[in-house]
Amino acid sequence: MVEKARTERNSKLKEQEPESERSLPILPVRDTVLFPHAVLPLTVGRESSVQLINSLGEDKTIVVVAQREARVDAPQASDLYTVGTLAVVHKVVKMPNQSLFVFAEGLERVRLAEFTQLTPFMRAKVDSVPESIPPKSSEVEALQRNVLTLFQQIVAGSPTLSDELSTVAMNIEEPGRLVDFIASSLPSLSTADKQDTLETTDVRVRLEKINQHLAKELEVQQLRNKIQSEVQDRVQQTQREYYLREQMKAIQKELGEQDEGQRDTEELRQKIESAGMPDDVKKEALKELGRLSRMSPMAADYSVTRNYIEWLAVLPWAKTSGGEVDILKAKEILDADHYDLQKVKDRILDYLSVRRLKPGMKGPILCFVGPPGVGKTSLGKSIARALGRKFVRISLGGVHDEAEIRGHRRTYIGALPGQIIQGIRRAETKDPIFMLDEIDKVGRDFRGDPASALLEALDPEQNAAFRDNYLDVTFDLSKVLFITTANMLDPIADPLRDRMEIIELQGYTEEEKVHIAFQYLIPRQIEENGITPEQIEFPEESVGYVIRHYTREAGVRNLERNIGTISRKQARRLAEGKSEKLVVTKEVVQEFLGGIKIRSEGEIAERTKRAGVVVGLAWTPSGGDVLFVEANTMKGKGGFTMTGQIGQVMQESMQAALTWVRSNAAQLGIQENFFAEHDIHIHVPAGAIPKDGPSAGVTMATALVSLLTGRPVRPLTAMTGEITLSGNVLPIGGVKEKVLAAKRAGVRDVILPAENKMNVEEDLTPEQLEHLNIHYVKEISEVLELALPTSPREEKHYEEEREKVLSEQPVS
Incomplete structure (x- = not known):
């Protein structure tokens, strides 16, 4: 109809x-x-x-x-x-x-x-618009059938297209009308493609176009079905595993067995019970364990909670090293491992004695301060061996993050406890020897101040309840013997320094270094380089020669390096087939290590030939060193120049020295109008190294008097002391380092303030003062009498002495 x-x-x-x-x-x-x-x-x-x-x-x-x-x-x-x-x-x-x-x-x-x-x-x-209908042919019919088949496949595979569309399409005989029907039924065909189909009047061309669209649509549909099928398979697999797991739980329950999760929970419970935790910590651990047992292993927080409980369970809450320590045996171990360092050894033995009388005492917080290479770190290991305790060391050099000390909160991904709690876990006891190396090199930035985080850990009154951010429960660190090391105290914050007992380790003399070399360094290097004591021999004078002319240090690191170089040269000779024993003479040292690097006595004697050059003594983080002060004068208008990268305090010392010399010009034999007609220049080499401090005051005054009176100073003489405008010599610090530096440099006479006599007697042994003449002075006039010749005969004697020193120097 x-x-x-x-x-x-x-x-x-x-x-x-x-x-x-x-x-x-x-x-x-x-x-x-x-x-x-x-x-x-x-x-x-x-x-x-x-x-x-x-x-x-x-x-x-x-x-x-x-x-x-x-x-x-x-x-x-x-x-x-x-x-x-x-x-x-x-x-x-x-x-x-x-x-x-x-x-x-x-x-x-x-x-x-x-x-x-x-x-x-x-x-x-x-x-x-009339259509161009092609004549009937087998090609057109094949194309029409192909289009119909593709469309039926698409309808069959699509959940959104009704199956009735296939039936309607089958009943359409005209090819043009079929294409129009399919184009109007395909939801995936764009408006532009549909309009293109509408505007195409040639039915055959229209069939070809729709055939291409249908083929593409079928391919996309097949890919989509494949993706959907894969996703569905994965979902079904997950559901299957879940059902199987639930069935397994039910079977294990019927058999009276436990599943893996329950076994883990039970193991953790046993660890918590046997860990010896305090009651409040145990309560927290069991609370977290209860949460864990109710969690699915697939939950995001499962591994976080499990890791937290494991950390609580493995910490040594009640485990100690235990056992009485034999004090005499401990002394033997300390003496065997390190030469000298008497103050440190006495402090450790005092601690052991008190601990024996009072086992519940808190551990001290010691800070070893000294130049590099004197044995601070190795001393910590030796103390642990003497006490029979575990040794833990962490380096604080370059640490900027406060969380490195106290840990991260558990909310962060990959959170861990701080280095202190991690070290306690590694030690497996609650009373190890804990060394915090390079505490003076702790950094500080936007992530916090690690030095402030250490205040709690290094305070004996607070560390019994140390709270790590990750654990969030208190841990008793009061039984830990903390040992910190530093090269210098200045960078350490005052509150942190106040919590530590400072023990200073000074540098070694040449005799001590020779002893250390024969007792420790030479045997170690011989063993490390694969040779035997029968294949190489180090005479004592050769070791002293290496110390004197190839190293200038407070410690022994460079000495060990040079001994290692000589040992490797002998190892190479042996590998090349030369099997004879090597006796290390001075000639062998020069052959293996090159020409001499340091001409200490010769340098002092050579440079003090001229009037106006005096040797001072300085303290440095690596020990002590000699300091040359040079003065010169030229025609001018009374100018005073100071160079050598010197600090404000040192410049003021120079001004004070010049003022004293000018005010006492008549007594010193200097013309009064000399200062108005001449400029004076004081220089302190080396110019690239910053220098500061008041202790070179007497050295500058002596240099000025030597220059202006034309008298060279006594050879191999060094001095230190602060000067006042009235000519008094005030005490200075770092006496031991300065005296040892003078001895290393070949100085024979050392002039010190009289008030430092007590420091010399306390800090320096008779062996360290051997071959040294110490002169104590109260006024600058006494310094000038000791350092400058008072008669032509004495000046001639000093000159002969200087020439003798120079003639004895080795040729490099």
Whole structure:
């Protein structure tokens, strides 16, 4: 019946068109293409389109044309495609929001010609677009069947397309109509592709185009189905594993067995019970264990909670090294491992004695301060061996993050306890020897101040309740013997320094280094380089020669390095087939180590030949050193120049020395107008090294007097002391380091402030003072009497002595 009515309308339209050539209303649509023989529901909301539908009378014929751009709200003639579909409106339904729901049926393709009206809606004359129907052939039939088969496969595999579409498509015989039906039914076909299909009049070309679209759509659909299938398989596998796991739990429950998770929980419970935790810590651990037992192993927090409980369980809450320590045996071990260092050994033996009388005493916090290479770190290991305790060492050099000391909070991914708690775990006892190396090199930045975090750990009154951020429970560190090491005290914060007992380790003399070399360094290097004591021999004078002319240090690291070099040379000789024993003479040392590097006595004697050059003594972080002060004068107007990268305090000492010399010019035999007619320059080599401090005051005053009176100083003489304007000599610090530096440099006479006599007697042994003459002075006049010749005869004697020293120097 519908088909009959459609045929009548078509014939009626065809009869009318040639006669009237009337214009038809144009309905623009977005993202939609109406094909001939298709019924399409359209939502009409634009005011112009609503007026168009309402203006239709008995003749319900309109032209449906797609817009080029869907975003255009008020399309003009240029915004529409030129080919559309002649359609008839069957039904109009008014919606609550004033829009219309229209059912339109496509009749045939038409091309827009001349527009006769643009407002309130568009009208235009249209021309029919005839189809180019190909003659029937096997090729066209094959193409049609292929298109039908692909479409049926797509419908069968799509959950959104109805199976009735396949049936309808099978009943369409005309190829052009089949293509139109499929194009209108495919939701994946874009508006542009649909419009292209509508505009293609050649049915064969249209078949080929839709065939390509269908093939592509089928491939996409198959890929999508494959992906969906894989996802579904994975989900099913997970569900299967879950069901199997639940079944296994049920079976184990029936058999009275435990699953793996329960076994883990039970093992952790036993560890907690046997760890000897304090009650509050044990309560926290069992609380977390209860949470863990209720958690699924797949939960995100499971591993975090388990790690936390394991950390609590493995810490040595109650485990100690135990056992009485034999003090005499401990003394033997300390003496065997290190030469000298008597102060440190006495302090450790005092601690052991008190601990024997009072076992519950707190561990001391010791700080070993000294130059590099004197044995601070190795002393910690020796103390641990003497006490029979575990040894733990962490280096604080370059540490900037406070969390390195106290740990991270558990909320952070990969959080761990701080280095102190980690060290306690490694030691497996609660009373190890804990060495914090290089505490003076702790950094500080936006992540916090590690030195401040150490305040709690290194305070005997607080560390019994040390709280790590990760554990969040207290741990008793009061039984730990903390030993810190530093090269200098200045960078250490005052509150931290106040918590530590400072023990200073000074440098070694040449005799001590010889002893250390024979007792420790030579045997170690011989063993490390694969040779035997029978294959190499180090005479004592050769070791002293190496110490004197190839090293200038407070410790013994460079000495061991040079001994190692000589040992390696002998190892090479043996590898080359030379099997004779090597006796290390001075000539062998020069052959293996090169020419002499340091000419200590010769340098002092050579440089003090000229008046105005005096040897001072300085303290450095690596021990002590000699310091040359040179003065010179030239014609001028009383200027005073100071160079050598010297600090403010040292410059003031120079000014004080000059003031004293000028005020005492008459007694010293200097013309009073000399200072007005001459400029004076004082220089302190080496110019690249910063220098500061008041202890070179007497050296500068002596240099000025030596220069202005033309008397060179006594050879192999060095001095130190602060000067006042009235000529008094004040005490200075670092006496031991300075005296040892003088001895290393070959100095024979050392001038010191009288008030430092007690430091010399306490800190220096008779062996260290051997071959040294110490002169104590209270006033600068005494210094000048000792350092400068008082008669021509004495000056001649000093000159002969200097020449003798220079003639005895080895040739490099």
